[in-house]
Amino acid sequence: MSLRDQTHLRVVLYEGRDSQPLEGGQRFEILSRLLGQGFAVTRVGESGQTAPADDGPALVLGHFRAGAAEQLSAAAPERMRVAEVSGLSGEQVAAVVETTRTERQAVQPGAWKPWFPVIDYDRCTNCMQCLSFCLFGVYGADSGGKIQVQSHDNCKTNCPACSRVCPEAAIMFPKYKAGPINGAAVRDEDLQREKMKVDISALLGGDIYSMLRMRSERAQSRFSKERDSDKALQERQKCLTKLAQAGDIPAEVLMSLPSPEEILRRAGEARAKAQAALAAQQR
Amino acid sequence: MNPEPAGLLYCNCTYAQIIDPAVKAGVLRRLCDSGRSFEAVADLCEMSARRDPALQRLARQPGVKIAACYPRAVKWLFASAGTPLDPAQTEVVNLRELTEPAALERLLAADLQPNLPADKSPASATSAPSSSS
Numbered sequence: 001m002s003l004r005d006q007t008h009l010r011v012v013l014y015e016g017r018d019s020q021p022l023e024g025g026q027r028f029e030i031l032s033r034l035l036g037q038g039f040a041v042t043r044v045g046e047s048g049q050t051a052p053a054d055d056g057p058a059l060v061l062g063h064f065r066a067g068a069a070e071q072l073s074a075a076a077p078e079r080m081r082v083a084e085v086s087g088l089s090g091e092q093v094a095a096v097v098e099t100t101r102t103e104r105q106a107v108q109p110g111a112w113k114p115w116f117p118v119i120d121y122d123r124c125t126n127c128m129q130c131l132s133f134c135l136f137g138v139y140g141a142d143s144g145g146k147i148q149v150q151s152h153d154n155c156k157t158n159c160p161a162c163s164r165v166c167p168e169a170a171i172m173f174p175k176y177k178a179g180p181i182n183g184a185a186v187r188d189e190d191l192q193r194e195k196m197k198v199d200i201s202a203l204l205g206g207d208i209y210s211m212l213r214m215r216s217e218r219a220q221s222r223f224s225k226e227r228d229s230d231k232a233l234q235e236r237q238k239c240l241t242k243l244a245q246a247g248d249i250p251a252e253v254l255m256s257l258p259s260p261e262e263i264l265r266r267a268g269e270a271r272a273k274a275q276a277a278l279a280a281q282q283r
Numbered sequence: 284m285n286p287e288p289a290g291l292l293y294c295n296c297t298y299a300q301i302i303d304p305a306v307k308a309g310v311l312r313r314l315c316d317s318g319r320s321f322e323a324v325a326d327l328c329e330m331s332a333r334r335d336p337a338l339q340r341l342a343r344q345p346g347v348k349i350a351a352c353y354p355r356a357v358k359w360l361f362a363s364a365g366t367p368l369d370p371a372q373t374e375v376v377n378l379r380e381l382t383e384p385a386a387l388e389r390l391l392a393a394d395l396q397p398n399l400p401a402d403k404s405p406a407s408a409t410s411a412p413s414s415s416s
Contacts, residue, residue: 003333010337028315031323032308035295040324040337043315050290050320052340107333113298114329118359122403149363152332174328174356175299182301182379183356185400 003153009106010058011097012042018068021046022086030061033090038109039097057104059097061085115175116152117162123170123186126281128274130162130171135258135266138162140273145280156253167191289346289374289395291321296352298326302378309383310350310390317391327351331360342366346395350376350386358399370399 011034015021022030027043034041042050057079060072063086073082083096101108117130117138126147131139139162140150160181163171169186176182180190257263293314296302314321322341324330330338341347342361347368351357354375361368374396376389389396 006333008333008335008337024316028312031311031315035297035311035323035325038297038325038329040322040330040335043321043323045320046318047288047320050322052343054336054340056336109325109329110298112329114326114332116328116332118328118331118356118363120355120359121362122400172356172359174352174360175296175301177301179353183353185353185355 003112006107007105008056009039009097009101009104010042010054010056011039012044012058012060014044014060014062014064014072015046016044018071019062019064020086022063026090029090030085030093033094034097037094037098039101055079057081057100057106059083059100061093061096112153113157114152115157115159115173116155117149117160118172118174118183119147119149120170120172123168125168125170126277127167128278129165129167131274131277132267132270133165134162134270135263137266137270139270141277141280143280145277145283147277156250156256158250159253161249161253288319288393289348289372290341290344291319291390292341292347292349292351293321293323294327294349294351294378295323295325296327296378298329302352306378306381306383306386310378310386313387314390319391327357327360331364334364338364338366342368344372346372348374348376348390348395350378350390352379353377354398355400368399370402371397373397373399375399 013022013027013030015027021027031041031043044050058076058081060080060082062069062082062084064072064082064084069082069084073080081100083093083100085093085096088096124147126145128141128147131141131147136154136156137151138149138155140148142148160171160173160176163169163173163176163181169180169190171181172183173181174183178184180186258266291314293311295307295311311323314323322337324337324341327338329335338361349357354377357375358368358370372395374389375398376386378386381389
């Protein structure tokens with residue numbers, strides 16, 4: 001199933017009219033617990049605005065006055081459920097929410113770690129270098145030939161390598177540790193991207209992925225002959241750590257690279273997609 | 284300036300350890316104690332990738348303060364989900380850089396100080412490209 005093709009459950013912590021406010025500690029505990037489990041929560045308090053209602057399924061939590069819960073759920077019985085949470089711990093409330101999510105067949109939050117590139121279109125020049133570079137099919141182009149992130153969940157967790165090849169510093173990974181990849185403002189010195197790209201390519205011998213793969217295979221072959229498995233493991237970790245530090249590429253990514261033949265095939269596909277997108281822009 | 288206080292949106296950045304947990308917990312606790320209504324989400328990144336319909340209703344609020352990360356990242360997370368924020372009506376409070384008191388001061392202040400990066404071109408204002416995936 002596509003990441004984008006799923007039902008979402010809206011959770012509302014209601015403390016408005018016809019309800020009694022929760023005790024402050026309980027409110028914080030409930031919110032912390034639900035957020036920790038990946039749910040989004042609308043807290044309706046004494047003042048201030050919230051986002052408007054929509055047509056999706058909703059679960060309303062609260063400490064309701066007599067009859068209020070029934071009235072509320074009767075307003076939209078197909079779409080809305082109401083649960084009394086007075087006296088419940090955060091863990092118990094989370095269990096109620098999870099049960100409703102399962103019944104409504106809504107998306108399970110947290111099933112996928114959200115690590116993917118975000119394009120800053122104020123900076124992007126649509127050069128397609130990211131599309132050409134990525135072997136995992138994360139990028140594509142829209143019908144007008146404009147670059148876009150299409151398969152977010154194909155991205156390798158913690159790998160920001162494509163942002164390193166962007167000459168305009170236009171690719172962000174918001175969960176990355178440092179700027180400008182994390183979204184911090186781009187400084188002049190950050191625009192030395194071309195230089196950085198050359199440095200990485202030179203370091204790894206030109207074709208980054210095939211070189212990484214070859215190194216990995218050589219290492220596997222060498223270490224398989226080692227009798228001292230601990231020493232072999234240490235050497236391997238050292239080798240991968242060095243590569244990972246040099247190119248900022250996680251060891252997990254290096255270890256999961258496909259065969260050399262598959263790399264060539266995917267690289268050819270990516271190049272063809274990039275060329276088609278560039279041609280579409282010129283039409 | 285809006286007659287109503289701006290809407291509040293808090294991102295917990297649940298799936299990463301990039302925001303000081305003490306800052307996150309402190310901000311959330313004060314929001315809980317403030318009596319104000321607000322929206323709390325586990326992770327804006329996940330919602331953007333999933334094109335969660337909640338982003339649309341959050342972006343539609345007439346004035347919103349977003350406690351999350353860098354304004355540039357927040358701007359394009361919303362835009363890439365097809366729900367661009369209104370630059371004149373959005374203030375991002377960066378929990379990666381601000382202390383808890385500084386973040387709370389901005390979140391609970393009556394005024395709105397828009398700070399999304401300016402658009403470089405009219406076309407980019409709202410657009411990430413059309414969805415064709």
